[in-house]
C-alpha cells in the first residue's frame with residue numbers, strides 16, 4: 001500500500017524519497033514511531049498499519065495482521081511502485097501548488113493512479129498500468145472522464161512497448177486520446193513517447209512510428225494533459241512533410257504524363273501537316289505534268305503544216321483543219337475518232 005491515514009490526513013510513501021530516490025530518513029523515523037503508536041491507519045478498513053522502508057524494495061505500508069482488506073491484499077510489483085513514485089514526483093514538479101492524490105477513487109468507484117485537482121481548470125487523472133485494460137473498462141473510463149470533464153493521461157509499462165513498426169489497438173486508442181502513446185521505463189527513469197502514422201507513398205499505404213525519449217526528471221506535464229516537449233509538434237511537422245512529399249511526387253508524375261500526351265499530340269499534328277503538304281505537292285506536280293503534256297501537244301500541232309501535208313484517203317483537209325482548230329481550243333472530245341487518231345499519229349511522228 002502506498003497511502004495511509006495519519007492524524008486524519010493521507011500520507012504517501014512516495015514522499016519518503018526525493019526525485020533521485022534517496023530517503024528522507026527523518027520522515028521515515030517519524031512515521032515508524034507513529035506506526036508503533038498505532039497512529040497509521042489503513043484508508044480502506046481503518047486497521048493500524050506499519051511502515052516498511054528498506055533499501056532493496058520500495059517503501060510500503062502493510063497491515064499487522066492478515067485481514068480481509070482488499071487494499072491490504074493488493075500486490076503490486078516493484079516496477080509499478082517505482083513508476084508511481086517517479087510519476088508522483090513529476091506531477092509535484094509540474095503542479096507545485098496543486099493537490100496531488102495517489103490512488104484516487106473516482107465517483108464511479110474506479111481508481112486512478114494519481115489525480116491532480118485543478119480548481120482553475122480541468123482535473124487530470126493519471127492512469128499508469130503495466131497490463132492493458134479490457135476494451136469495455138477502457139471505454140467506461142474514457143466515457144466517465146469525458147462526462148466529468150477530467151483530462152485522462154494514460155501511461156503504459158515499458159514491456160508493453162513491442163518496438164514494432166506500428167502500435168497495438170490499445171496503444172492507438174491512447175494515442176488518439178492524448179496525441180501520443182507514452183511508455184514509462186521505471187528502471188531507466190525515462191519516458192518513451194511514440195506516435196504512429198499511416199501515410200501514402202507512391203499510392204501505397206505505409207506505416208511509421210515516430211519516437212522520442214525523455215528523462216522523467218527533465219519533463220513536466222502541462223494542464224492540458226500533454227507533456228511539455230517538442231514531440232507532438234515534431235510528429236505533426238513530419239506528417240505534413242510526408243503529405244507534401246507525396247503531393248510533389250504525384251504532381252511530378254502527372255507532369256510527365258501530360259508532357260508525354262502533349263508530345264504525342266504534337267507528333268500527330270506534325271504528321272498531319274506533312275501529309276497535307278505532300279498531297280498538295282503531288283497535286284501540283286500532276287498539274288504541271290498535265291500542263292506540260294498540253295504544251296507538248298500544242299507545240300507539236302504548231303510544227304505540222306496541215307495546209308500542205310499530203311492526206312491519206314478518207315481524210316478531208318477542211319475537216320482536218322477544223323479538227324486542228326478544235327484541238328488548239330482544247331475541244332478534243334468533239335473530234336471524231338478517225339481524225340483524232342490521224343492527228344495523234346502525225347504528232348507522234350514529229
Ligand SMILES: [Zn+2]
Nearest residue numbers: 042045069072
Ligand atoms: Zn486495510
